[in-house]
Structures are given as structure tokens and as C-alpha cells.
Amino acid sequence: MGETITLEASDGHRLGAYLAQPEGMSKAGIVVIQEIFGVNSHIRSVCDRLAAEGYLAIAPAIFDRQQPGFESGYSEAEVATARKFLGSLDWDAFLRDTRAAAELVKDRGLPIGIVGFCLGGSIAYLAATRLDLFSAAVAFYGGRIADFADEAPSCPTLMHFGEKDGSIPMADVEAIRKKRPDCTIHVYPAGHGFNCDERASYDAESAALAWRRTLDWFDRTLAG
Template sequence: MTQNRLTVTTPAGSFGAYVARPSAAKAPAVVVIQEIFGVNAVMRGICDDLAGQGYLAICPDLFWRIEPGIDITDQSDAEWKKAFELYNAFNVDAGVEDIAATIDLIRADKQCSAKVGAVGFCLGGLLAFLTATRTDSDGSVAYYGVGIDKYLGEADRLTRPLMLHIAEEDQFVPKAAQALIIDGLKNRAQVTIHTYPGRDHAFARKGGEHYDEVDAQTANQRTATFFKSALA
């Protein structure tokens, strides 16, 4: 596995992306969609893990329009304050356009098998849902996506597989919002929904306050099985 960076160029400007490459000459790709802390060690670690599983993983800097190069943690009040400032300033529609450009770039990479999936966390979970409705991603996974309930009107655009991981005690996704998401998507053949009783937001974030090793491993195994099928 090797690591490097790529530059994604769009009509609005260019931004960087962290890339982890597998040992295989050809491999499917996965776009890793950041939380509100930027392309930090957690996101880079997810890319590295995916590369170890045989995927070409890329994590674009989606905050570049606000402040390029954000790399903070969830370990201090000051960083949380900064993260929420970035979240509130973030343009979701522009972010999805940047993900689409990232998909195009990595699909054209000489190491890519042409199949490209996406996985997102928190804010990235919402963006993963919108990646499924607005781009040609071959399969998308959303971990505890915040705000998906506000975009359920786009569900008719779903044509490729989508998996949702929902924390039942998510402080940022109220029970009512969870019910709307489940009711709005449960009868769609492309969608698989998993809920996690007792789990709070970011239960799969290593080192986070609400990290749960058992349920994180369960969710990650489900994601691995999903990608093996969707990106085959």
C-alpha cells in the first residue's frame, strides 16, 4: 500500500485529496467523504484501511472553498467550535459537485478498475446519500448521516446500491428524523438500512467519545461485504 496526494480540478477551482493505493495493479476505488474535522488522521486511516482491503481510496478536501487543508480532531472544545463553524459555512450542493469531480478523477486513474464507490461519515454521511442520488457512484455507504431526512425527496433518483448505518441514540439525528429516513427508504430495493441500538453519533470513529468497538466492527464488516458486491 502506498500513499500520495492528487489534485482535483473543477471549473470553480482545484483542491487536494489524500490517496491510499493498494498493491494490486487494478482495483475498484472508494471515495471517503470526510466528517466536519477535515481530512484528518481518522479519514486518512480509513483510506489506508481500505487500501489494505484492496481498494484505491481517495479522500477529497471538501472544505477547500472555506479553508483548504483543515486537519483537526474531536479532542478539544476549540476544535469542535472550529468544526461547527466549517459545517455551518459549508455548501452541500457544491460539496456534492466536488465529490462528483473526485469520482471522475479516480475513475480515470490508471490503477482504477472503473468501479467507484463512496463512504461518508457524519456530514459525509449526508453527502454519501446525495452521492447516491446525484452522481454515478456504483455504490454508496452513509454512516450516521446528519440531515438525510431533509433530502428524502431525492430518493426517486436512486439507481445504485445504498447502505445506511443509523445510530439509534444519535444526538444529531433525532428519533423523528430517523423514522422519516427509515419510512422513506425502507421499501426501496436499492437501499439497505442497519440500525444500532444504544449507539450515539460517530460510534465508528476510533478514539471518539462514543466509539463502540463491537458495533463499529459490525458496521465495517457490513460495509466491506457491500463493497465486495457493489464494486465487483
């Protein structure tokens, strides 16, 4: 359903992106931000599922600045390799690459949403606070959102967390709730990465409910 394209960020950096489009007219566009595993089969699947719901979906390869074309699976060795990117997080660069994807949607005259997973969840939240482009945002288990929770999103923002997530303490989730009563937060009886059916932590029931809530959120805020 999708294709690989090239985007250009404001600083001239060129990066890959996966673009999935619906068969008919797009009702809105959604920027999809990857986990640390790159724009892999899971992220492409998310884009394809959004396209099937009538949304143009685009996932920028935000690690292209460090390693062009990087993607991986979820074996122990692959996870260890992917985690190396966490040692040098350039949030401003992530936002430039996110903006490049959003500008493609904007140029097509569509309202823009953003959804991110894991690291991408934190970037989606930060983009909702610092980029005046989005009409809605959704963050799945963003581990650094607590660090940025003093910054207010400029659009309706939904967050999903797992109560069994070993990398995001529930104390962080409660801190976010306290600082951001303007956001909607759901907690599920699941662990980190529960939305990804390629991971051992996949929780089908929680994933289905979070996905339905995500689609309802975008339908209401972008396509309503």
C-alpha cells in the same frame, strides 16, 4: 500507504485529496467523504483500510473552498471550531468536489463507490441521488439525509445510524425508512461518530459490525 494529491473541480477550483492505493491491482475505487473535521487522521485511516482490502480510496478535502488544508481532532475546542463550517453548507460545491474525486477513479476504468461520515454521510447520500457515477453508496450517521430522503439513489445504498445519537433523532431514521424502502438501514446501540476510534463516542463492537457490513456491501456491489 497514501499520498496527498490535487484535484480540479468542474468550476476550476483546485482542492487537495488523500489517495491510498492497494499494493496490487485495484478491484474498484471508493470516494471517502470527511466529517466536519477535514481529511484528518481518521479519514486517512479509513482510506488506508480500504486500500488494504484492495480498493483505491480517495478523500477530497471538501472544506478547501473555505479553509485550505483544514483538519482537526476531537477536543471540545476543536469540535467548536469545526462546527463553524456548518453555518454555510454549499451542497452543490460539495458535489462538484465529490465528482472531481470520482472522475479520477472513472479515468482509471474502475467501478466507483462512495462512503461518507457525519456531514460526509449526507453528502454520500446526496451524491448517490444526483451524480450518475456511483455503483454503490454507504452513509455513516448522515444527519441531513432525512432532508433529502424524497430523492432516490441511483445505486444500492446502505446507511448506518446510532440509536443513542443525540444529533439524529430516531424519528428521522424511521422517516428515512418509510421514504426509502429501497435502501438498507442498520441501527446500532451507539452514539454519533461511533465508527471513529479517536472519539469518545467510539463503540468498538458497533464499529466492527458496521465496517464488516460496509466491506461486504462494496464487495458485493463493486467487486462481485
